[in-house]
Amino acid sequence: MADSTPAAPRANRLGLPLAEYRGGKSTLCAGCGHNAISERLVDAFYELGIPPERVVKLSGIGCSSKSPAYFLSRAHAFNALHGRMPSVATGALLANQGLTAVGVSGDGDTASIGVGQFVHLMRRNLPIVYVVEDNGVYGLTKGQFSATADVGSRAKSGAVNELPPIDTCALAVELGATFVARSFSGDKRQLSALLKAALAHRGTSMLDVLSPCVTFNDHEGSTKSFAYVKEHAEALEELSFVPAREDIAVEYAPGTSLDVELHDGSRLRLSKLEEGYDPRDRIRALTRLATAQQRGEVLTGLFYVNTGAPTLLDQLALVDAPLATLPERATRPSREVLETLLAELR
Amino acid sequence: MSESMAAGDGDPSSPGGARAAVVNDLSIQVATVNGSGSQSANTVLLRAIFQMGVPVSGKNLFPSNIAGLPTWYTLRASARGYVARKPEVDVLVAMNPETAREDVAGLAAGAAVVYDEPLGLSSLRTDLAFYPVPFDRLAGQVSSDARVKKLLRNMAYVGVLARLLEIELPEVERAIARQFAKKAKAAELNVAAARAGFEHAGQLRKQDPFTIRRLDLTRGKLIVDGNAACALGALFAGVTVVTWYPITPSSSLVESLTRYLQRTRVGEDGRATFAVVQAEDELAAMGMVIGAGWAGARAMTATSGPGLSLMAEFAGLGYFAEVPAVVFDVQRVGPSTGLPTRTSQGDVLSAALLSHGDTQHVLLLPAAVEECFTLGAQAFDLAERLQTPVFVLTDLDLGMNVWMSDPFPYPERPLDRGKVLSKEDLERLGGFARYRDVDGDGIAWRTLPGTDHPKAAYFTRGTGHDDEARYSERAEDWERNLLRLRRKLDTARGLVPPPVTDDRGAEVGIIAYGSSHHAVVEARDQLAEERGLATDYQRLRAYPFPEEVRAFVARHARVYVVEQNRDAQLATLLRGDLGPELAARVRPLARITGLPLDARTLTGAIGAAEEGR
Numbered sequence: 001m002a003d004s005t006p007a008a009p010r011a012n013r014l015g016l017p018l019a020e021y022r023g024g025k026s027t028l029c030a031g032c033g034h035n036a037i038s039e040r041l042v043d044a045f046y047e048l049g050i051p052p053e054r055v056v057k058l059s060g061i062g063c064s065s066k067s068p069a070y071f072l073s074r075a076h077a078f079n080a081l082h083g084r085m086p087s088v089a090t091g092a093l094l095a096n097q098g099l100t101a102v103g104v105s106g107d108g109d110t111a112s113i114g115v116g117q118f119v120h121l122m123r124r125n126l127p128i129v130y131v132v133e134d135n136g137v138y139g140l141t142k143g144q145f146s147a148t149a150d151v152g153s154r155a156k157s158g159a160v161n162e163l164p165p166i167d168t169c170a171l172a173v174e175l176g177a178t179f180v181a182r183s184f185s186g187d188k189r190q191l192s193a194l195l196k197a198a199l200a201h202r203g204t205s206m207l208d209v210l211s212p213c214v215t216f217n218d219h220e221g222s223t224k225s226f227a228y229v230k231e232h233a234e235a236l237e238e239l240s241f242v243p244a245r246e247d248i249a250v251e252y253a254p255g256t257s258l259d260v261e262l263h264d265g266s267r268l269r270l271s272k273l274e275e276g277y278d279p280r281d282r283i284r285a286l287t288r289l290a291t292a293q294q295r296g297e298v299l300t301g302l303f304y305v306n307t308g309a310p311t312l313l314d315q316l317a318l319v320d321a322p323l324a325t326l327p328e329r330a331t332r333p334s335r336e337v338l339e340t341l342l343a344e345l346r
Numbered sequence: 347m348s349e350s351m352a353a354g355d356g357d358p359s360s361p362g363g364a365r366a367a368v369v370n371d372l373s374i375q376v377a378t379v380n381g382s383g384s385q386s387a388n389t390v391l392l393r394a395i396f397q398m399g400v401p402v403s404g405k406n407l408f409p410s411n412i413a414g415l416p417t418w419y420t421l422r423a424s425a426r427g428y429v430a431r432k433p434e435v436d437v438l439v440a441m442n443p444e445t446a447r448e449d450v451a452g453l454a455a456g457a458a459v460v461y462d463e464p465l466g467l468s469s470l471r472t473d474l475a476f477y478p479v480p481f482d483r484l485a486g487q488v489s490s491d492a493r494v495k496k497l498l499r500n501m502a503y504v505g506v507l508a509r510l511l512e513i514e515l516p517e518v519e520r521a522i523a524r525q526f527a528k529k530a531k532a533a534e535l536n537v538a539a540a541r542a543g544f545e546h547a548g549q550l551r552k553q554d555p556f557t558i559r560r561l562d563l564t565r566g567k568l569i570v571d572g573n574a575a576c577a578l579g580a581l582f583a584g585v586t587v588v589t590w591y592p593i594t595p596s597s598s599l600v601e602s603l604t605r606y607l608q609r610t611r612v613g614e615d616g617r618a619t620f621a622v623v624q625a626e627d628e629l630a631a632m633g634m635v636i637g638a639g640w641a642g643a644r645a646m647t648a649t650s651g652p653g654l655s656l657m658a659e660f661a662g663l664g665y666f667a668e669v670p671a672v673v674f675d676v677q678r679v680g681p682s683t684g685l686p687t688r689t690s691q692g693d694v695l696s697a698a699l700l701s702h703g704d705t706q707h708v709l710l711l712p713a714a715v716e717e718c719f720t721l722g723a724q725a726f727d728l729a730e731r732l733q734t735p736v737f738v739l740t741d742l743d744l745g746m747n748v749w750m751s752d753p754f755p756y757p758e759r760p761l762d763r764g765k766v767l768s769k770e771d772l773e774r775l776g777g778f779a780r781y782r783d784v785d786g787d788g789i790a791w792r793t794l795p796g797t798d799h800p801k802a803a804y805f806t807r808g809t810g811h812d813d814e815a816r817y818s819e820r821a822e823d824w825e826r827n828l829l830r831l832r833r834k835l836d837t838a839r840g841l842v843p844p845p846v847t848d849d850r851g852a853e854v855g856i857i858a859y860g861s862s863h864h865a866v867v868e869a870r871d872q873l874a875e876e877r878g879l880a881t882d883y884q885r886l887r888a889y890p891f892p893e894e895v896r897a898f899v900a901r902h903a904r905v906y907v908v909e910q911n912r913d914a915q916l917a918t919l920l921r922g923d924l925g926p927e928l929a930a931r932v933r934p935l936a937r938i939t940g941l942p943l944d945a946r947t948l949t950g951a952i953g954a955a956e957e958g959r
Contacts, residue, residue, distance in 0.1 A: 020800075053802060056641070056795045069805060069817075076795035078640060079807040080633070081659055087630040091637025091645065094587045094621040096796050099641070117633070120626040312623075319617045323586035324642030324794060328761045330619050331584030331644070333610045335756045338582060341606065342753050345568040 013049035013245075021046040023071040028063060033185030033211030033226075034133045038070040040188065041102065041131075044195040045072060048243065055100045056092055060085040060114055063140055063213075064106030064133035083114025086121035089128055090312070096322035097313045100199070101128040108138050111147035111166045118168070122175035122204055124312040129198045129205045132168055133185075135213035136224035143216035154221030168208050169303055170289040173282060178203035178306040180285070182299065184229055185211040190300060193239040193268070197302070200244075202263035203311050210298065229298055236288070236301030237279075238271040260305055270302065279305045365456065365555040370400050370425035372436040372556040374507065377449050378500070379442050381413025386525055386536075387500035388419040389748070393521035394504075394513050395423050396569060396750065399561040403429035405747045405942060410594070410686040416445045423558060426871075429749065430864035431942040436556055437511070439503050440467060441481070450474070458554035460506055462499075475553035479506050484542040488535055498539035505543025506550075512557045515544055568715075568751045572744035573648075575715040576674050577603035578754060579722025580646055581610065584761055585672075587645035588622045589634035594686050595742040596648040596676035628653035632660035632673070639670040640806060642766070642794035644726050646672035651680040651693050654700065661735050662701025663808045665831070668781070668790070670729035670764070674722070674738045676745040679940045688940030689742035691860055694915040697737045698889055704828060708736045708838050709889040713863035718744065719754040721843060721887065730764035732838055733789060741910070743942040744861045765791045772799040780804040780815040781827060788834030835890050842888030845895055852880040854956065855902030857895075859886040859916060861942065862908050868945035869952065877953050886916070891923050899928050904959070906935045906952055910943050 011017050021042045026035050045052065052074035059065035061082035068077040080088040089103050110118045110132045121130065136149040145153075148168065149161045172180045179201045183191040191209065198205035210229050212218050218225045223232075237258075244265035258278065260268045270279065279285065285304040292299035319326070374391070378384040388404060395402040402423045409415040422432050434454055440446040440461040447470065450459060455473040468476035485498040501522070508518050519537050526533035576599050580588075588607070590600040604622050611619045625631035631647045638645035649657065654675050664671050677693045679685035684692075697709055708728060710721040722738055729736040765785075767778055772793070778801070781790045790813070793802040804815040811827065812818040849855075858866045863885050873879040884898045899905050899920075907917040914934030921929035935951055937943060 051798075053798050053800070054796060058637075074800050074803050076793075076803045077805045078637070079805065079809070080636075081663055081808065084629060084633045084660070087625065087633025088637035088640070090623070090630075091587065091589065091634035091639070091643075092641040092795060093637075094589075094623065094634065095638040095641035095643035095645070096794075099796050116626060117630055120630065316621045316623075317617050318621060319613065319619055322642070322796065323619065323621060324638075324796075326584075326586065326619055328584060331586060331611070332582055332757070332761065337610050338578075338754065338756050341578065341610075342568060345570045345574075346566075 012046050014051060016046070018042070018046050020074060021052060021072055023073050024069045026070045028066065029215050031214040032063070033135065033213070034064055034067050035070065036185040037131065037133055037191070037209055037211060038067050040191045040195055041071045043192055044199060048196055048199055050100055050199065054098065055102065057102050057104065058085050058089045058092070059104045060106070060109035062106040062109050062138070064104055065109060067104045067133065083109050083112070084117055085109070086114070086117040090121070090124065090126055093126060093128065093313060095324040097318060098322055103128050103130045105130065105132050107132060107134040107136055107148040107168070108146040111168055115147070115166070119171070119175055122172045122177040122206065125176065125178055125203045125309055127202050127204070127311045127313060129195070129207065132206070132208045133211045134168070134208050134224070135211050135217050136222070137213050137217040139213050139216055150223040153223040154219070156216050156219055167289060167293060169206065170286060172206040173285045173289070173304045176309070177206045177304070178309050179205035180304040181206070181302045182208045182210070184233055184300055185209055186226065186230065187233075187300065190235065190239055193241040194302065196241040196243070197262060197266070197268040200262040200264045200266040201305070201307065203306070203309060232296065233298045233300055234292070235273060236277060236299055236303065237273055239302065240269040240271070242267040242269055261307065263307060268302065268305070279303060282306070367557055368436070368555045369557050369559050370423055370561060372423055373432045373434060374421045374437040374439065375435040375449070376419040376439040376503070377442045377445050378417055378419070379413070379444070380409055380411050380415045380417045382441075382500070383497040384419065384441070384500045387504050388421065390501070390518060390521040390525050391504050391507060392421055392748065393524065393569065394508070394517040395558055396564050397517045397520060398514060398558060399564050400425065400558055401427045401429070401563050401750060403747070403749060405431055405743065407941065408687050416442050425561060425563070427563065428864070428868045428945070430868050431944045433944050433946060437507070437554070439507070440465060441499070441503065456554070458510070458556065460503060460510070477506070477510065477547070477550050479503070479543070479546060484546055485539060487542050488538040494535065498535060501536045501539035502543035505540035506547040508540065509544045509547030510550065510552060512559065514560070515541070564750060566753065568753060569748050570715050570751060571598070571746055571748045572712070572715050572718045572740050573599035573676065573746060574602040575718035575751070575754070576648075576722040576738065576740065576745070577606055579719040580672070580726070581606045582757055583644060583723040583726035585644045585646055585726065586620050587635070587638035587643040588620065588647070589625050589631045589638075589645070590647050591625050591628045591631045591649070591653060593650045593653045595678055595746045596650045596653070596674060599648040599674055599676060599745065628656035629660065632657035632671070635671045635673070636660050636664050636669050639664070639729070640795070644730070645670075646674065646726070648674040648676065650676050650678045652683060654693055654697060658701045661707065662703065662705045664735040665701065665705045665707060666808055667806050668733040668792070669735070670733055671735040672725045672729050672738065673735060674740065677739060677741040679938070685940045687742065689861070689910065689942055690938055690940065691739070691741055691862065691910040692915070692938070693739060694909070694911065695913070695918060697739060698919055706835055706890070708732060708734060708842060710736065710738045710842065711859040711887050711889070712738065712740055712744070713860055713885060715744070715749045715751045716754060717887070723757055724843065727762035728838070728841060731762050731789070731841060732834060733764060733792060734834070739860065741861050765789055767791050767793050769797055769799045769802070772797070772801055777801040779813045781811060781830070782813040783830050783833070787837040788830050788832070789837060839890045839892050842890070842892060844892045845884045845886045845898070847884045847894060847898060849882045849884070849898065849901065850880070852882045853903050854879065855882045855884065855898060855905040856908060856952070857884050857886060857898070857905055857920070858908040862910055865943040865945045865948055866908055869948035872945055872949040873952060876949070879953065879956060889919060891920065895920070896924060896928065899924055899931055903931065904933055905931050906933045906955070908935045908943070908948060910938055911936050912938050
């Protein structure tokens with residue numbers, strides 16, 4: 001063994017090892033679902049070979065919003081204000097549409113204080129992967145209910161939630177988001193496929209990830225605990241992500257699968273468990289989400305996708321180069337233009 | 347009230363008596379109803395006087411309503427170039443039945459009243475010159491369409507005034523042609539209405555002393571409102587991202603800017619070098635500016651008081667995370683929703699300290715439309731140089747009224763993009779620390795997201811951080827960071843526009859800023875001419891205050907600080923800056939009515955204070 005050369009570290013198509021996609025050491029609780037999501041994000045960026053320098057990571061405030069520190073250290077990050085990450089992300093992409101944006105939010109951040117900005121992010125179809133790390137509870141302020149907590153669910157203190165939850169996925173579909181899915185932090189395979197597909201999608205990808213809070217919301221009576229979600233989760237379809245560069249003739253059983261082609265040529269393959277479910281049907285998505293809620297099911301999978309809608313950036317018809325770094329000659333009109341405009345005021 | 351009438355030495359109780367002519371020094375007030383379409387007529391009147399070379403200013407005093415409430419337009423012609431509001435009305439055009447009697451009652455003796463004949467105002471007083479005009483009949487001669495007639499009534503009073511005040515009819519027609527440049531039929535009808543008014547006025551006997559005579563004092567000048575001037579400033583600063591939420595009186599700033607951008611910054615392929623986004627509220631508008639500024643764009647928003655309140659949280663983040671941003675605040679009257687269509691300088695303190703904790707911002711304070719352009723453009727350089735939000739404070743009077751101005755100078759200095767490290771810089775340096783003060787000016791170097799270097803990235807946050815942008819709650823990190831931010835503000839003192847000072851060694855100093863300037867110019871003349879009181883004057887153009895401000899206060903025994911708010915907001919900032927000994931010299935002179943400040947108020951207040959000292 002002494003004379004064998006060590007194996008070269010595995011690298012992605014950019015030649016970068018996985019380590020280059022990692023972040024700082026997590027300060028979240030051990031076993032927190034958010035950490036698993038960070039790991040899936042690391043994998044997704046690595047496997048897709050996205051240069052980390054082209055990525056911006058944005059978040060609001062809360063446990064979830066600490067996450068950007070725990071993946072992609074080589075990417076710029078902005079830990080903004082509580083509930084107001086969507087506007088910061090919008091500004092950043094207006095300045096530089098060449099960036100790949102991933103926003104990490106929480107259920108409080110998205111569905112309560114930030115619901116206004118969330119709503120408008122969805123309807124603008126800004127190209128961003130927007131992940132809600134959803135545990136139904138406020139962790140950093142130690143255990144209050146959030147607006148995604150289910151009716152009848154119990155807080156650690158024993159208090160019972162009386163108010164109906166906001167289904168962020170139903171809201172996103174209703175508002176025009178073009179990629180809407182729900183997953184579970186413990187479902188490695190499904191979450192990975194969805195994250196990769198979300199990154200390949202050009203438009204707002206809204207991904208609600210149930211991520212149990214091991215400290216405040218993983219007890220009996222919680223509907224966002226590991227045990228509850230595992231027991232009640234029902235996948236709408238089985239998902240496989242097929243990267244653009246891979247041979248797409250993967251075997252699948254005809255008649256039970258549907259391929260959705262994403263913007264970069266990748267495909268999201270859905271092996272349908274539910275007869276006739278087509279995620280391109282917006283009304284169907286809304287109906288199915290409403291039914292699941294009525295039944296107390298935690299429905300996961302891709303609910304809705306629309307690859308044909310223009311993004312906010314398309315609508316603005318921006319020049320190709322980032323607005324942020326356009327040279328003065330492109331942004332300051334000439335002396336003659338000033339003369340012309342002033343002449344009109346004489 | 348009658349002081350300004352001192353020039354007329356005739357007996358005001360007998361109109362038409364031997365009063366000396368009052369030439370090129372008069373105010374006209376047109377009282378109409380919101381939504382009646384008088385704005386075009388008033389603009390034509392102003393422009394006709396302007397074209398005759400006579401300095402003129404116009405102010406629209408309007409209610410926060412779409413239609414039906416009283417509105418007044420005041421126009422002032424002044425051979426001496428005074429453009430502040432003059433409270434005394436010399437010529438009243440009474441078109442609104444609701445206010446006509448009150449408007450007439452408020453006039454000083456000797457004023458003239460052009461009124462809609464059915465209002466029957468001439469019996470109200472004997473010390474005014476009354477000119478009844480059958481506006482319906484005149485408009486009816488031009489058109490039988492009821493809606494058109496209503497609009498033409500307005501142009502008919504322009505014709506009447508032209509005859510009475512000797513404004514040259516061809517200049518009125520030229521102004522109409524310009525006003526309706528793209529609507530030949532409307533131009534034709536309006537010219538006919540003006541002529542009908544002019545003809546009718548031939549039957550009236552001139553009983554007042556006011557006339558306009560041709561001068562040569564407006565050649566080469568512009569007529570423009572402050573919001574459009576700010577928009578041009580932003581355009582020539584190379585703005586790339588504009589986000590906003592509509593609010594009076596700032597909306598027209600972004601609307602003008604959008605039009606200018608669409609005309610000048612769209613390529614032949616239809617692609618734009620700018621983005622304009624109407625946000626869902628002011629929080630989002632400011633958030634987008636912060637996001638765009640962080641990513642390297644020249645980004646701005648425009649708002650007014652209530653919007654500024656909503657931007658507070660992001661303003662603090664911008665200050666602490668050190669992100670460039672430009673905010674135009676066109677001030678209206680607060681607190682709360684206040685008087686949405688009235689003017690004030692009431693946001694000075696809140697803008698300077700916007701957000702919680704130890705937050706301080708850079709303010710720019712243009713006084714005239716030309717400075718709306720120059721300081722509006724400079725705001726972007728300062729924001730990027732200082733990596734901080736910069737607030738340009740104008741007001742409704744400056745922003746929404748049209749003013750005469752010299753042409754705006756093309757910016758000669760290249761854009762200042764501030765301390766940004768490129769990929770090449772990073773290769774040379776091997777890395778950087780985002781919040782380290784390597785130059786001693788409090789301003790650290792930054793990288794832009796997307797910079798293609800493994801060491802380019804840093805973590806931006808509103809929580810405590812060390813100079814490598816890592817989260818930190820360590821006491822020494824916090825203190826060092828906040829002290830550096832203060833050092834940066836000291837650097838700002840030397841970078842912001844210095845005050846404009848007229849110091850001739852008088853004992854009394856006046857400090858003012860923004861649109862109050864115009865009343866001060868006139869009040870200083872009144873104080874000198876009427877009371878023999880010489881004053882020095884320093885007009886501030888920015889906060890934090892440059893060193894010259896302290897020197898000015900130190901040289902004067904008493905310094906009156908003039909501003910349009912209740913609480914002497916700038917004086918408060920000034921006193922804090924000066925320290926106790928010099929602060930005692932500061933005499934706040936704050937007035938707020940919602941109407942633009944007038945000289946007479948200042949002359950009275952300063953005069954009385956000086957007599958009583």
